[in-house]
Amino acid sequence: MSQFPTTVHYTIVAGFAIAAILTLLHKKREKKAAGLTPKQLELVQTSWAKVEPISDAAADIFYGQMFSTHPEYRKLFPEDMAKQKKALMKMLAMAVKGITNLDELVPKVQDLGRRHAKYYKVTIPMYKTVGECLLFTLEKGLGDSFTPEHKEAWALTYEILAGVMIPFHDK
Known part of the structure; x- marks a missing residue:
């Protein structure tokens, strides 16, 4: 069992993903400064729409992958992962759907x-793990509908956004 209060756990991983997505989308306003094309943005949004109906399974895949590749991370989370999994998927949905109101979302994500x-x-290497687990989840959960173009769009989205979050961490 973790040493942190249960409420702390609900935002750990979800915060990584949301902050990454929202920061990238916020930068999109600067005319491709972030490097994400409108087509890539569309791929991220349309693929997410396919994840929502399988959100419970997606959360299981995500955390299963994370804990199998990095068992030491398990202690950062509550024993009962039900609320954590729902929080992860809810936060990701809010981020992907909320891209039309970035002025409101980005500051919240930066605070996260x-x-x-x-x-x-959270350490800098943890960002790589979260990104890998996110891509693994999307590939497994969406199967053949998750094309190489989708993977590239999600990877770029996460890479750019993680790069924006990392300055909050000690080197």
Whole structure:
């Protein structure tokens, strides 16, 4: 069992993904400064729409992959993962759907990044793990409908956004 209060756990991984997605989308306003094309943005949004009906299975895949590749991360989460899994999927949905109101979402996500660095002691290498688990989840959950173009769009989205969150962490 973790040493942190249960409420702390609900935002750990979800915060990584949301902050990454929202920061990238916020930068999109600067005319492709982030490097994500409108087509890639569409691929991220349309693939997410396919994840929502399988969100329970997707959360199982995500955490299963994370804990199998990094069993040491398990102690960061509550024993009963039901609320954590629902929180992850809810936060991801909010991020992907909320891209039309970035002025409201981005500051919340940036604050989440700060909290992950300060209170949860998230390290920079953890971002790579979360990104890999996210892509693994999308590939497994969506099967053949998750094309190489989808993977590239999601990978770029996560890479750029993680790069924005990392400055909150000690090097």
